[in-house]
Amino acid sequence: MADGDGGRGVDANGSRGAGERFFDLLSADGQRLAPVAYRFLHSQPAGEGGPARLATSRHYRARGYVCFAFHKPISKCLAGPEASPGDDTGGEEAERRAGEEKAAAPAISPRAPGAAAFALFACCVPVRGARRSVICDLQRQSLHFIPNGLYEILTEHRGKTTAAVKEHYAHEADEEIDEYFDFLLREELGFWCDDPESFPDLDLSWDPPERITNAILDVDAGSAHDYPAILRQLDDLGCKALEARFFHACRLGDLTALLAAAEGGRLRSIELLAGWGEELVPPALEGLAAAYQRLSGIVVHSAPPWRQHRWTVERLGTAMEYVTERIDSPRCCGKIHPGQLVVNLETFAEARQFNSCLNRKVAIDARGEIRNCPSLPRSFGNVREVSLHSALAHRDFPALWAINKDQIAVCKDCELRYVCTDCRAYLSEGAGLYSKPATCTYDPYTATWNPPAAAAAAGSAKGDTP
Amino acid sequence: MKKKLERLAGPLFRPLAAKQIQRTLGATPTTIYETGPPGSDFQTDGEGHN
Numbered sequence: 001m002a003d004g005d006g007g008r009g010v011d012a013n014g015s016r017g018a019g020e021r022f023f024d025l026l027s028a029d030g031q032r033l034a035p036v037a038y039r040f041l042h043s044q045p046a047g048e049g050g051p052a053r054l055a056t057s058r059h060y061r062a063r064g065y066v067c068f069a070f071h072k073p074i075s076k077c078l079a080g081p082e083a084s085p086g087d088d089t090g091g092e093e094a095e096r097r098a099g100e101e102k103a104a105a106p107a108i109s110p111r112a113p114g115a116a117a118f119a120l121f122a123c124c125v126p127v128r129g130a131r132r133s134v135i136c137d138l139q140r141q142s143l144h145f146i147p148n149g150l151y152e153i154l155t156e157h158r159g160k161t162t163a164a165v166k167e168h169y170a171h172e173a174d175e176e177i178d179e180y181f182d183f184l185l186r187e188e189l190g191f192w193c194d195d196p197e198s199f200p201d202l203d204l205s206w207d208p209p210e211r212i213t214n215a216i217l218d219v220d221a222g223s224a225h226d227y228p229a230i231l232r233q234l235d236d237l238g239c240k241a242l243e244a245r246f247f248h249a250c251r252l253g254d255l256t257a258l259l260a261a262a263e264g265g266r267l268r269s270i271e272l273l274a275g276w277g278e279e280l281v282p283p284a285l286e287g288l289a290a291a292y293q294r295l296s297g298i299v300v301h302s303a304p305p306w307r308q309h310r311w312t313v314e315r316l317g318t319a320m321e322y323v324t325e326r327i328d329s330p331r332c333c334g335k336i337h338p339g340q341l342v343v344n345l346e347t348f349a350e351a352r353q354f355n356s357c358l359n360r361k362v363a364i365d366a367r368g369e370i371r372n373c374p375s376l377p378r379s380f381g382n383v384r385e386v387s388l389h390s391a392l393a394h395r396d397f398p399a400l401w402a403i404n405k406d407q408i409a410v411c412k413d414c415e416l417r418y419v420c421t422d423c424r425a426y427l428s429e430g431a432g433l434y435s436k437p438a439t440c441t442y443d444p445y446t447a448t449w450n451p452p453a454a455a456a457a458a459g460s461a462k463g464d465t466p
Numbered sequence: 467m468k469k470k471l472e473r474l475a476g477p478l479f480r481p482l483a484a485k486q487i488q489r490t491l492g493a494t495p496t497t498i499y500e501t502g503p504p505g506s507d508f509q510t511d512g513e514g515h516n
Contacts, residue, residue, distance in 0.1 A: 132478050132479065143481070143482065144481070145478060145479045145480070145481070146474070146479060147471060147472035147473075147474065147476075147478075147479065148472075149470075149471035149472055150474075169471065172470075173470065173471040176471040176472070176473060177471065179473065180471075180474065183474050338482050341482075447478050
């Protein structure tokens with residue numbers, strides 16, 4: 001720990017803030033580790049008094065049942081908000097919000113203490129893009145866009161003192177470098193230290209024990225799925241999360257049939273996408289959530305406009321939403337937009353090595369065909385005749401799992417490549433298997449989100465479902 | 467000649483707007499915490515006293 005203000009929350013005038021008072025409560029060893037521990041114990045940016053709560057609060061206790069939502073979107077059927085050119089960076093609203101947060105945050109001097117070097121917290125991982133970079137805060141699940149110059153400072157000049165960094169830039173960018181470190185401290189992305197080598201990177205290897213982590217089950221009015229048999233097989237494979245997509249107008253009984261079959265099983269999360277039916281009123285949905293607590297979210301599609309609403313059942317943490325979009329087939333899937341970005345350790349680590357959509361996924365379409373994804377054309381047999389085990393054992397089933405974002409054209413230059421979920425079913429026209437998803441509207445070379453229509457016109461569906 | 471470093475105030479480095487990043491389905495792990503008094507079996511908290 002450096003002798004200076006590293007992480008202690010001392011403002012520019014040298015007055016003692018909440019951080020300093022917190023440090024006074026710690027032993028010498030505690031003070032040395034505090035920047036790391038402080039960061040990990042706080043799930044949200046701390047305001048005045050925040051750090052002090054650490055020393056006095058008791059841990060909350062889980063109720064015994066931990067509701068669990070899968071760490072990334074299982075499918076991508078819902079469109080994002082309308083994006084317009086120039087709206088990609090949040091515009092005035094985001095700027096105002098950032099300004100308010102900056103004003104509310106305790107002032108921290110950007111001056112480096114002595115010969116200290118700056119270290120990012122291990123959970124804050126920089127990713128370089130073609131036009132800009134991003135720091136993915138895997139703990140607080142947030143993104144911070146940064147210039148590529150700052151990325152270079154954090155990576156190529158890692159462990160160097162501020163003086164050495166400024167020297168490298170021939171003192172032509174001293175103001176910018178000070179601004180960078182001020183920003184990093186203000187956003188609590190890192191800290192000053194004398195021994196940056198004592199703070200190793202996170203282990204981002206990804207190898208969970210489950211053969212399958214997530215599954216899609218499509219249902220339409222003509223489906224005749226044997227839910228208990230399918231769910232039993234998913235349990236055997238260790239599947240944690242299921243998204244069931246009902247394309248038709250549903251009755252409550254359609255949903256309870258599936259949920260009841262999952263009772264006592266190993267699934268930890270079930271997400272439902274159901275077509276609007278008169279029985280799917282809010283009290284009925286909340287009743288489902290109360291009765292089947294592994295239900296993590298319900299989206300009712302094709303709902304009348306006056307039904308549009310989004311809320312969370314506070315007591316249960318179940319997300320509910322009525323949308324007017326008509327989602328009547330797998331062709332509605334593959335929509336990539338900022339609303340689908342997910343910043344967390346699991347997704348990030350998985351996406352660095354594997355395909356962020358298809359890896360460890362199995363899908364059963366409305367006719368019972370087993371596929372990597374319901375939108376992909378290849379079937380590995382019908383679930384009524386072939387077990388999921390057998391389908392997975394097919395040599396080609398995991399072939400797409402290994403296509404990670406670093407292998408995909410355009411995506412490999414995108415700073416968001418480890419926080420977005422890929423799509424291998426709908427690809428850019430005339431390109432190969434390693435081309436950018438057709439519905440992605442983001443251009444990493446200009447760092448702009450283009451209107452969805454323009455991107456859709458540039459792409460075509462590779463996959464289709466019979 | 468060294469590369470010029472960009473200022474953070476540029477439009478490219480603003481955070482995404484809230485309306486852009488709203489989640490579609492529950493993609494964030496949700497843990498339900500007990501906020502009331504803990505059960506009697508948790509009263510000691512391993513601290514060696516009642």
